[in-house]
Amino acid sequence: MDYKRLKGNRRVALGLAIITALLLLAVLGPGLSGQTYHQQDLGLTNQPPGAGHWFGTDSLGRDLFTRTCYGARISLAIGLVTSAICLVLGVLYGGVSGYAGGRVDEVMMRLVEVISSIPFLLYVILLMVVMGPGLKAVFIALGAVYWLTMARMVRGQVLALKEREYVIAARAVGAGPWHILSRHLIPNAGGPILVTMTLIIPEAIFTEAWLSFLGLGVSAPMASWGVLASEGLEGLRNYPWQLFFPALLISLTMLAFNLVGEGIKEALEN
Amino acid sequence: MARFVLRRLVTMALSLWLIITVTFVIMHSVPGGPFSSEKKAPPAVLQNLNARYHLDDPHWKQYLDYLGGLAAGDLGPSFKYDRTVNEIISQCFPVSALLGAVTVLFSLAVGLSLGVVAAWRPNCWPDYAALGLSTIGFSVPSFILSGLLMYLFAFRLNWLPPAMWGGWQHLVMPVLALSALPTAFIARLMRSSLLEVLRQDYIRTARAKGLSPAGILFNHALKNSLLPVVTYLGPLVAGVFTGSFVVETIFAVPGLGRYFVTGVLNRDYTLILGLTIFYAFFLMLMNLLVDLVYLLLDPRIRLAGSGGDRDGLQKAQG
Numbered sequence: 050m051d052y053k054r055l056k057g058n059r060r061v062a063l064g065l066a067i068i069t070a071l072l073l074l075a076v077l078g079p080g081l082s083g084q085t086y087h088q089q090d091l092g093l094t095n096q097p098p099g100a101g102h103w104f105g106t107d108s109l110g111r112d113l114f115t116r117t118c119y120g121a122r123i124s125l126a127i128g129l130v131t132s133a134i135c136l137v138l139g140v141l142y143g144g145v146s147g148y149a150g151g152r153v154d155e156v157m158m159r160l161v162e163v164i165s166s167i168p169f170l171l172y173v174i175l176l177m178v179v180m181g182p183g184l185k186a187v188f189i190a191l192g193a194v195y196w197l198t199m200a201r202m203v204r205g206q207v208l209a210l211k212e213r214e215y216v217i218a219a220r221a222v223g224a225g226p227w228h229i230l231s232r233h234l235i236p237n238a239g240g241p242i243l244v245t246m247t248l249i250i251p252e253a254i255f256t257e258a259w260l261s262f263l264g265l266g267v268s269a270p271m272a273s274w275g276v277l278a279s280e281g282l283e284g285l286r287n288y289p290w291q292l293f294f295p296a297l298l299i300s301l302t303m304l305a306f307n308l309v310g311e312g313i314k315e316a317l318e319n
Numbered sequence: 320m321a322r323f324v325l326r327r328l329v330t331m332a333l334s335l336w337l338i339i340t341v342t343f344v345i346m347h348s349v350p351g352g353p354f355s356s357e358k359k360a361p362p363a364v365l366q367n368l369n370a371r372y373h374l375d376d377p378h379w380k381q382y383l384d385y386l387g388g389l390a391a392g393d394l395g396p397s398f399k400y401d402r403t404v405n406e407i408i409s410q411c412f413p414v415s416a417l418l419g420a421v422t423v424l425f426s427l428a429v430g431l432s433l434g435v436v437a438a439w440r441p442n443c444w445p446d447y448a449a450l451g452l453s454t455i456g457f458s459v460p461s462f463i464l465s466g467l468l469m470y471l472f473a474f475r476l477n478w479l480p481p482a483m484w485g486g487w488q489h490l491v492m493p494v495l496a497l498s499a500l501p502t503a504f505i506a507r508l509m510r511s512s513l514l515e516v517l518r519q520d521y522i523r524t525a526r527a528k529g530l531s532p533a534g535i536l537f538n539h540a541l542k543n544s545l546l547p548v549v550t551y552l553g554p555l556v557a558g559v560f561t562g563s564f565v566v567e568t569i570f571a572v573p574g575l576g577r578y579f580v581t582g583v584l585n586r587d588y589t590l591i592l593g594l595t596i597f598y599a600f601f602l603m604l605m606n607l608l609v610d611l612v613y614l615l616l617d618p619r620i621r622l623a624g625s626g627g628d629r630d631g632l633q634k635a636q637g
Contacts, residue, residue: 159334159337162334163334163337163338163341164341166334166338166595166598166599166602167338167341167342167345167595168342168579168583168591168594168595170579170580170583170584171342171345171346171349171583171591172345174349174583174584175345175348175349178349178350178351251458255460258460258462258463259460259462259565262462262565263564263580263584278460278462278463278466279462281466282462282466282569285466285469285470285474286470286474289470289474292463292466292467292470296459296463296466296467299459299460299463300458300459300460300463301458303457303458303459303460304454304455304457304458307454307457307458308454
């Protein structure tokens with residue numbers, strides 16, 4: 050992959066700048082306001098944004114700026130961890146399926162197809178019940194959905210790459226399948242894998258927000274952006290800022306990771 | 320042709336059976352049942368309920384009974400709603416399908432125009448404008464978009480009724496909320512595929528023999544660049560026509576989407592299975608249709624075996 054070409058890509062640069070800003074907000078933000086994310090002040094509920102509370106307060110009088118910054122930690126962690134889970138599972142599964150080919154490939158891919166047709170909520174709820182609600186269950190549930198995308202993509206890449214001369218050459222000098230897969234095929238599929246990883250991050254944040262909307266996200270008093278946004282939706286008519294700030298941050302995050310992913314894709318294609 | 324369709328139908332039946340089986344197993348391994356979340360019912364009542372719905376039968380018997388009913392076209396009674404699953408689908412699917420049809424048409428109209436405009440003069444301001452619009456479509460989750468639309472049109476401007484179902488006014492906001500993502504996606508697909516086609520030799524030939532730009536676009540380029548969009552239409556139609564939980568909840572649309580979620584939350588076994596089958600079948604049918612349309616659009620494509628990976632796409636969560 051040509052990293053030099055990425056450097057000049059304005060979309061990637063803009064995306065990375067936004068991501069850096071969001072990470073800074075997540076790390077430093079809660080310290081700036083001098084409030085905690087769970088401190089309630091029932092005398093100051095539903096305050097509009099102002100000097101004391103930059104993003105206003107929610108229906109329990111909690112500082113929304115601090116909660117939004119904590120939300121950034123949780124939402125970004127969800128995106129990154131899900132993406133990492135998908136990387137491991139998807140590359141292993143897709144790599145083996147594509148390299149083995151034939152009957153094995155067909156069975157493995159049919160399995161992927163069946164898994165992706167089962168209602169996603171079913172195994173989310175199953176996992177929540179088995180593992181207890183919390184971040185870990187959310188990680189695993191989202192990983193269980195998105196690794197399929199990665200597996201399909203890696204398999205396609207491996208199928209195409211394994212016919213190349215360098216693979217035949219490696220096989221001719223006696224390299225085993227595992228060596229060929231890990232040293233030749235996967236590294237050469239690195240670009241598309243990176244793109245998929247980048248695009249899974251906003252998808253996962255998005256899906257977690259959707260789960261929160263159903264009340265299946267992280268549990269109180271923790272709050273991801275999804276939790277904040279769906280709380281904000283309830284008071285929309287009178288306290289619209291409670292939706293606007295988390296909505297803005299979710300959208301910015303989606304935008305940033307999409308810009309980076311699309312930018313890398315563009316650099317790979319040209 | 321007939322053999323191709325027949326072969327695909329057999330594969331579909333096999334996939335459906337696998338999906339039913341796996342869903343059945345997972346469903347019954349989730350703790351709790353359809354009647355466990357009710358207010359504490361006396362044990363005798365529970366026992367009667369379970370007997371009434373055959374929930375006290377062993378799982379294998381329930382499974383076989385279900386398959387038997389399914390073969391006769393009966394999806395069974397819902398445990399939570401006082402209707403059969405067949406009734407729920409036949410009452411709510413038309414609503415979601417209407418909303419879905421308008422959404423698909425709207426996304427196609429806007430998405431294709433944006434894509435063509437962008438590809439016609441790449442890297443000029445129309446291209447950037449189209450790209451910007453489609454990026455926004457990618458970046459805003461549907462429930463947030465729904466909230467913002469509701470705030471703007473219903474609460475601030477008072478142009479549209481906030482949450483009701485009936486006239487055309489009630490279609491506007493749900494359609495906008497639902498079509499943001501597909502529009503963006505279609506615009507992007509169309510742009511890249513049209514760019515690809517415009518680079519081909521036969522386009523240069525057409526230009527060389529003096530055909531007008533519009534003639535090139537409409538007679539030669541458009542048809543060939545539609546293929547990726549057609550592929551995307553299969554899963555899109557299946558996803559949008561079966562409804563969206565979020566949009567239906569926020570705008571009070573009496574569609575099918577909400578049942579996908581409430582079914583699971585209520586452990587309404589027959590409803591879960593019925594909707595899973597309905598959606599999976601619909602999706603596979605759409606993908607088959609897409610492959611047949613492909614044949615019409617592109618005579619170079621030969622009829623081969625399976626439709627590849629597109630058969631199993633996740634029901635869009637929105």
